[in-house]
Structures are given as C-alpha cells and as structure tokens.
Amino acid sequence: MSLLRYAVFRLALAVPTLLILLTVVFFVLRVIPGNPIVAMVGMKAPPEYVEQLIREAGLDKPLHEQYLEYLVHVFTGNLGRSLIFGKRDVSLEIMDRLPATVELALAAFLVSIALGHLFGFLAARYGGKIDLTARVYAMVTYVLFIPFVGLALQLVFSVWLGIFPVAGRITPGLEPPRVTGLYLVDSLLAGRLDSFVDALWHLALPSFTLGLVLSGVFVRLIRNNMVKTLGEDFVYAYRAIGFPERRVLWKAYRVAIVPTVTMMGLQLALLLQGAVLTETTFSWPGLGTLLLERIQYLDYPTVQGAVVVFVLIVVFMNVAVDIINALLDPRVRRGL
16 A cells, blocks of 8 residues: 555656646747748738638637646647648547657667666676776767767668668558557567568667667666675675676676666656657657647647657656656655
C-alpha cells in the first residue's frame, strides 16, 4: 500500500505540471504574429469568407473562453480538428505520425545506452588513456548539434559511400501491413524480411545520430559509478575470496547501473526533444516533423495536440522513473 500511495502521490503532482505546460503552449501560440485562417486561405481571400472560418474555428470568442474550452477538450480526450488539410481529426494525425517517432526514439535510446555503458565500463576498468578518451568522448558528444552530426553522416555514409539511405523511413512499396505503425514490428508480424531489413537500414543513421549525441551522459555516469563501486569493500572481499575478475566486474557493474535508472528515464524524455531535430534532418515522417509543419501554418489544434502528447509522455516517464526508484530503494517512499 505504501508503494501504491507513493504512485498516486506522484501522479497527483504531475497534474499541475501538465496544466502549467498546456497553459504556456496555449498562450504562446496566441501571441505569435499572424492569423491561422489567413495563413490557410491566403491574403487574397474574401474578408467574409475569412470571418466565417474564424467563427467556425471558435477563434472569435474571448481568449479566456477559448482557453477553458481547450482545457475541457484536452482532459476529455478531444484534441479537436486541424484547421488545414481537410480539417482532419488531430488524434488521427498524431496516431499516423507517433509510431515513427516512437520507433526512432527507442532505437536511439538503445544506441545511447550501448555506447554509454560500453565506454563508461571500459574507462572505469582500464583507466589511463582509455579513461581519458572516454571522458573526452563524453564531453564532445554532449555539445554536438544534432543537425550537424546528421548532415555529416549523410554526406559520408549516404552520398559518398552509398551505404545507407539519405532520408525517409522505408523504400516506397515495401511498407508492411499496418498493425502497430512500427515498421520493424509490423514487418516481423507480416513475415516480410525484406521490409524489416529495409526499415532497419533507413533507421540506422537517424537512430545512431540521436543516440550518439545522448550517449555522453551515460558514459560519465557509468564511469563515475563504476570507479566508486570498484573501491567498495565488497569488491575487495570478492577478490580476496578468489572470485574470477569477470564475476567481480559483473557484480560491480550491476551495483553501478542502479543510479542510472533515473537518468535513463530522463534521457527518454530528452529523446523526444532531439527527435524533432533528427526527424527534420532525415525527413523522418514523425511527430516532430508534423509539429514543425503545422507551426508554419499556425494550426493551433494540431500543434497543441502534438505538444499534449509530448508532455504526457514526459510526465509519464518521470512518474515511471520515480516509481521504479521507489521499488529499488524503499527509502524513497518512506513516510507515505
């Protein structure tokens, strides 16, 4: 029950955060110069027609009424309809694009964990020049600009060497039947090995770009935790007993990765931010490109809906990380 109360408490704390972020997005969009209806129909449209569309979109109402209606719709699961492109339901627009962003973020997350843990472990294990190299790697990757890295990798591996595709998510005509929207998963479900390989090949450069930039945090974290753990008494005890070195290192590594759980969750949230830049660089048809496209048209409902999804994912990840920490360390939830 203590864990349940802690989970409910963290969810309750997430509600004000969600409300604040939604409020900021709503008012920031309204202060951006321009009229979404004029951006949609053009400057030469008849004024009467423009006014009619404004009324239909509810943009003629006082700002506070629009805000209250917006909150009611969000908390009832109604994200509204787009102001452009046939006024399609925003939820459908998002569901079409969200799987691409999820696939990219998860692949990049695995890349960042693999690189970060590998270099961090090697730095702590061997020290010296390897440690110095790993720390320099962590500092450099932390300040890298995603579009620059992406364009450089495209130039080398796509244009010069011709190994990977320049952009896109899959070769046209190889799309598997849609089940989850994740091409790798859907290809396996349909038994389409050609689609799986092609989708994986398209995913390689974008996921490596994003994972590389975010791996530096894990390098420093794993390295510092491993160095500290290798100096603990239990490590000396294992070695004195005669445990093989690889088993000692494995036990030390298991202890060292526990504090990284929180950072893993936070990195997943950062992946969504980095996905926006990565998607635009590689023409990846995800939620990030949808967001940037609709900002140009001042499509309020779609932009707000995309931000709501991003915010919900970030809030969920923060709550999930807190709950995992509470499971690993009961002291976190002490007193509840």
